[in-house]
Amino acid sequence: MLESEVEHSRRRRSANYPLEFKRQLAQQACDSTVSVSQLALQHGLNTNMLFRWRRQLKAGLLDQAKLVPVTLAQTSPISKCPTGSGLIEIRIGEAAVRIEGSPDPATLTLVLKGLRA
Structure with a gap:
């Protein structure tokens, strides 16, 4: 491997995609009529990434943060x-x-x- 290739691989970072983008593509990937590999190709993504996002969607990890009610109980000082x-x-x-x-x-x-x- 050439020195310039080593430098390039050290600088290479994975992109941080917006949560909404991940959610939209994962929802499309859940559609049985959609080819996940074609969807990935259309957006310049690795197919495995879309499969990962789809699993995350099904597990609820791509949901918007939800507020839950909080109650404070009376405790000792x-x-x-x-x-x-x-x-x-x-x-x-x-x-x-x-x-x-x-x-x-x-x-x-x-x-x-x-x-x-």
Whole structure:
């Protein structure tokens, strides 16, 4: 491989497509009368990318962010809680996630991402 090719491959980045664009193409790819490979070709995309977007659409990952109602429950004053302790409880329908203590940010991020799926 030539040095210029190595430099080019290092600079090459995947494009960030707008969420609405991904959603529209994924919806078209779900149509049984549409050829996914032809659709990809028309938009200059890799066919595998459209299949990935279609899976994401079906999993709800391409949905617009939705606001959910939040209610605050009466709790004991914060001053009575020992340092480093806390409670986060998230209820969605019949499901509830309860996190006690002081979770590290990475763990909390994983839990919240899991709720989106």
